[in-house]
Amino acid sequence: MSDIAIKVENLSKAYQLGDFGTGSLSSDLERWWALTRGKEDPFLKIGEINDRVTKGTSDVVWSLKDISFEINEGDAVGIIGRNGAGKSTLLKILSRVTSPTTGNIKIKGRIASLLEVGTGFHPELTGRENIFLNGAILGMRKAEIKKHFDAIVDFSGVERYVDTPVKRYSSGMYVRLAFAVAAHLESEILIIDEVLAVGDAEFQKKCLGKIGEVSKGEGRTVLFVSHNMGAVIKTCSSAMVLNNGCICTVGDVNEGIKVYNQIQTVNKSTSYCNNNPGKVFRQITIQDEHNIIKSEFGYDEKIDLCIKFDIKQDFLNGNVGIKVLDIMDRCVFTSEKKISEIAKTVGGAGVLVSIPPNLLTPGGYKVTFAVHIPNIVLIELINDIIYFDVLETGSEFYLFSGADLGCVFVNCDWKLL
Numbered sequence: 001m002s003d004i005a006i007k008v009e010n011l012s013k014a015y016q017l018g019d020f021g022t023g024s025l026s027s028d029l030e031r032w033w034a035l036t037r038g039k040e041d042p043f044l045k046i047g048e049i050n051d052r053v054t055k056g057t058s059d060v061v062w063s064l065k066d067i068s069f070e071i072n073e074g075d076a077v078g079i080i081g082r083n084g085a086g087k088s089t090l091l092k093i094l095s096r097v098t099s100p101t102t103g104n105i106k107i108k109g110r111i112a113s114l115l116e117v118g119t120g121f122h123p124e125l126t127g128r129e130n131i132f133l134n135g136a137i138l139g140m141r142k143a144e145i146k147k148h149f150d151a152i153v154d155f156s157g158v159e160r161y162v163d164t165p166v167k168r169y170s171s172g173m174y175v176r177l178a179f180a181v182a183a184h185l186e187s188e189i190l191i192i193d194e195v196l197a198v199g200d201a202e203f204q205k206k207c208l209g210k211i212g213e214v215s216k217g218e219g220r221t222v223l224f225v226s227h228n229m230g231a232v233i234k235t236c237s238s239a240m241v242l243n244n245g246c247i248c249t250v251g252d253v254n255e256g257i258k259v260y261n262q263i264q265t266v267n268k269s270t271s272y273c274n275n276n277p278g279k280v281f282r283q284i285t286i287q288d289e290h291n292i293i294k295s296e297f298g299y300d301e302k303i304d305l306c307i308k309f310d311i312k313q314d315f316l317n318g319n320v321g322i323k324v325l326d327i328m329d330r331c332v333f334t335s336e337k338k339i340s341e342i343a344k345t346v347g348g349a350g351v352l353v354s355i356p357p358n359l360l361t362p363g364g365y366k367v368t369f370a371v372h373i374p375n376i377v378l379i380e381l382i383n384d385i386i387y388f389d390v391l392e393t394g395s396e397f398y399l400f401s402g403a404d405l406g407c408v409f410v411n412c413d414w415k416l417l
Contacts, residue, residue, distance in 0.1 A: 004108065005189055005221040006071040006094065011103030013064040013089050013245075063089040064100075065245045073108070073188075076215035076222040078236035078253060080229070080260050082384075085242040087225045091115060091191050094223070109188025109221070110138050114178055114195055123167035127158060127177055130166055134181045148184045155210070156180035157203075176203060183210050189221045190214055196226070204231075211235045229257050229328035261327045261364065270295045272385045280371045280380040282348070283308040286388055298393035299362060303355040305386070307369065311339060313346050318373040322353055327364040332407040339371075361409050362392040 064086045071077055079087050092098045094105065095113040112134075113120075120137060121130045131152055135145035153159050156176040158169070166174065175195055182190060196207050212235050215222045226232055232239060232253060239256025241248040241263070249259050270293050272284040285306045287293045297303050305322060321336025335353065343349035367386040371379040 003073050004070050004106075005073045005075070006069075006108075006223075007106040008070075008094075009068050009104045011064055011067050011090075011093065011105065012062060012101050013086075013093060013098070014101040015061050015063055062245050064093075066103075067242075067245075067247045069240065069247060069250055071221060071223070073221055074215065074219040075238060076211065076224065076236045078232035078239040078256070079223060079225045079242065080227070080232060080239055080256060081242035081248075082263065084244075086245040087242055088115070088193055090242070091193055091223065091225060095191055107189065110186075111189045111191060112138060112182040112185055112187035113191040114182045115191070115193045116195055121166050121174070121178065124165055126165055127153075127156075127162040127169075130177070131181055135185050138185055138187055140185060144186065148186075152177075152180045152184045155184065155206075172200065172203075179207055179210075183207075183214055187220070189223070191223045193225045194227065208235050227329050229260075230330060232257065257328070269385060269387065272382065279310070280312075281307065281309045281369055281382055284369060284382075284386060286367070286386050295387060296389045296391055298357075298391050299360070300357045300393055302357050303360075303388065305353040305355070305367065306350070307353065308348065308350040309371070311343055311346050311349050315371060315373060315379050316340060316346065318371055318379060320351070320371050321369075323368040323370070324355070324360075325366050325368065326407050327366075330407075332360070332365065358411070359408060360390045361405050361407055362390050363407065364389050365407075 067090075079090065081087050089098075091113070092115060093100050094107070095111055095115060097113075097115065120134050122133060125133060131149060132142065132145050135142075135148075153162055156173075156179075158173050158177050161169065161173065166177070169177070179192075179196065182192070190211075192211070196204055208231055211222055211224060214220050215235070215237070222235075224232065224236060236253055238251055239253045239260075240250045241256050241259045243263050248263065249256055270286050272281070274282060283306075285293050286295070287304050287306060288297065289302045289304060291304075307320070309320065316339060318339050319336045320339055320342070321334060323334045324332045326332055337351070339349075342351050365388055366384060367388075369382045369385070373379070
């Protein structure tokens with residue numbers, strides 16, 4: 001294991017749903033006695049894979065199931081997958097926040113983790129005190145922490161508030177300081193969950209640059225979870241794709257993203273319906289100009305999104321909007337309308353949103369839907385529901401041999417000087 005930083009063998013993690021008791025005191029004592037001796041829980045049922053799409057029947061869910069892999073020292077590995085795939089559970093096990101149900105883990109070196117906003121911070125302590133606390137947890141001496149203190153504060157940009165208790169920090173300030181501490185203190189392994197999404201765009205760019213520096217320049221091992229495929233490509237040398245608690249592939253970043261996109265679109269839907277009380281969006285379909293519901297459209301076709309929703313009095317002055325994203329989860333464009341311009345009274349309403357032809361270049365896309373009162377409240381958000389593909393239909397895109405032409409083709413006005 002000379003050059004292997006992390007080695008995982010047959011790792012599984014089961015979560016009990018509902019009541020944790022066995023139903024009798026004697027059985028509870030038998031379970032306790034088995035676990036104290038390091039034995040397997042005798043009452044652990046054979047559970048189900050954690051597929052969030054289908055309804056299960058077991059009260060035990062396997063968030064991870066028999067996964068094995070090795071990560072070499074200095075590797076930057078992007079861990080990608082759908083929500084519920086097991087990414088965060090894996091990082092929590094590697095960070096020793098929770099223990100595995102079965103399996104073995106061998107880790108070479110100290111781990112600095114950034115799993116959620118404020119990880120490892122004590123809210124009553126100041127930023128300065130938390131920097132030293134985090135360093136002590138990593139096993140660093142006070143002199144070592146002092147050596148990096150100025151760089152941490154400078155990178156985080158919270159110098160003015162470093163002697164203020166962190167409980168008064170905003171979530172963005174929390175992330176700034178937490179990332180700066182994790183990245184600058186001398187741990188051999190850096191683990192980062194999706195928490196960077198909390199920061200502003202400028203800080204995210206700064207963090208991604210630092211992740212690359214930590215891995216390529218300092219030779220430290222990085223595990224990075226993100227839904228931003230562009231960030232994964234920029235910072236990682238390899239990718240691990242998880243789906244329903246199992247590993248689909250480990251290796252080349254581009255190949256990993258290709259597998260992830262296939263998983264994303266395998267069950268792609270052209271419609272959405274929800275009649276539960278309190279929900280805003282009732283029905284959404286994607287269709288062509290002839291009202292035919294489908295998921296594939298020609299480059300020269302108009303794409304219609306038919307949206308039906310319930311309007312409540314308290315958000316009659318809000319907005320309804322859509323966001324179109326490409327398969328790399330990059331926003332292509334947004335569009336929204338004031339609800340008061342669509343309907344004048346409360347109750348059911350409908351709107352047809354048309355995406356013009358000859359706009360989106362051939363490729364895969366998905367749509368997010370939202371109702372909100374700008375800068376006040378997000379009333380309802382629906383992600384990962386409607387997917388569609390734009391096909392090359394007689395245009396000249398095929399001439400460019402797969403070159404990245406972007407997602408939007410703009411027919412600019414070209415004039416001779």
